[in-house]
Amino acid sequence: MQVSDRFHLWQGLSKRVGDIAAAHRGCLPAAMGDPEPPPPSANSAGPSDSDDTPARRHAKRLFEAVHAATDTGRSLNAAARELGLNRRTVGKYARAATWQECVRRPRPRRPTSLDPYLEYLRQRWEEGEHTATVLHQEIVAKGYRGNYQRVKMAIAPLRRGLPIDTPRERPPSPREVARWITTEPSRRSLHATEALRRLLKRCPELDRTHDLVRQFAAMLDARDATSLPGWLEELAASHLPALASLAKAIREDQHAVVQGITTRFNSGVNEGRITDLKLQKRIMAGRAGVRLLRHRVILMASLRRRYL
Template identity: 80%
Template sequence: MQVSDRFHLWQGLSKRVSDIAAAHRGCLAAAVPEPEPAPPPSDEPCEAAETAARRHAKRLFETVQGYTGTARSLSAIARELGLNRRTVAKYARAACWQECVRRTPPRRSTSLDPYLEYLRQRWEEGEHTATVLHQEIAAKGYRGHYQRVKMAIAPLRRGLPIDTPRERPPSPRQVARWITTTPPRRGLHGTEALRRLLQHCPELDQTHTLVRQFAAMLDARDAAPLPDWLDQLAASGLSALASLANAIREDQLAVVQGITAPFNSGVNEGRITDLKLQKRIMAGRAGVPLLRHRVIVMAHLRRRYP
């Protein structure tokens, strides 16, 4: 009986998701929240204006504090919330959520700073092309790259000051990791960023729905929805998913067994990974006899100290 390995099935799906995210790279910036205007000066520094970072810290503090009254360990809380254990420990030890707010370091000066006022002035005059603005300040002595000018005027397109800092958009690999990760283990930041992205990009939203359907089949060990799921892949209009549907149909019986059967090649994959690790450790400094000796010793130690 041929049985497809569940790990490789999921790995192949994850690779297709990463390809789709890369093809929609222009949508990834939607995962980043719009920067909020600077708060007005206040006479009472303790009553700072509400920002996205402060709301996130407050919500996370209340969530972690809700678990601290139970008998659960910090590691168990971190696994359930999808957070690092150090982060959970920091929020659990804090007396109030204000202690956990990340301090934003002051912005470092760059070679573009002397030209920011000129760029703002030219923008108000109607020049909105980054290439032209870069050529103009290059004639005035600027030696930086065009990409820095393009990033500098990006806030102006959103009606914000030119020096407003902005979070970097996620990479296609990070978006694929958000989509393929079980929702309870994404963490608050990843969940909010993915929600904004899926609202903006219908193709990624469709991909996310299909991925969760396949994950449900693997969790339930139920391959009955597989034919309908393959039809949805083929009709999705996404070439990466359509090619995956064709590949699965060529070996569909083995894939069905991989979903439903209790067997998998995880043990063999672990042995192969360990063999490759031992080979890399030696870095080509010895031949097959030493490699064989190391593998036998490692197998003996595993049996003796499981």
């Protein structure tokens, strides 16, 4: 009787979830919530000045050229040869719904030890204290351990009438989103729960993926594969290539998958033995022979039987 391993079933599903999150990377910033709009600057020009940059014009031209080639039915390789671009670049622009998704955005500033004191610096500036040395001495008295130069750089925008550059939350990575989706809801942190709720509200494809993952998790927890055929039909009809390919792979060995879900048998013991063997080989590489390796493997197996 063939039995699929429950761990590898879940691992395969998790990998597909990561692929879907990567394909919908443009939706991931929605997990951060609605940011507060920055205050208008007195010397700022119209929105067209910030939109019309060389990088944005280049992204728009590439987006139009790639879609002109791929929308006619050409493959990614053919389009890449015709345009003289790398296949990965063509794939990125072909998957994008708009050219704005392809524009490289500047990374948010990383948090620093000065961040807890930025509001105090802003308040003191509004009160009329514009000397960086004095401001540095005041926050040192409050516990700041950084240098004077960082304080000077932090208040430099205020001298030009601009706001202090505060750190912004980074959008989650596809791997992080996949971890949120595959984690049991009761074990998610409050931050992950709220971020995932905002993201699923914004992206129907990830919302559908989340529902399908939770259905499969319920099958594993209950050891009940009755709903597996219907679940496979939902995967195939989800219009998500990653899940459709998973449904095809499971159908090829569906009997073993059913046994893996419903029975207590799994290959976890064998996987553990293989891990032990690889660990010993790496520890002893070039230091001992087969005889000592054999003794150590037997000893580890004995310890596993005794304590596990």
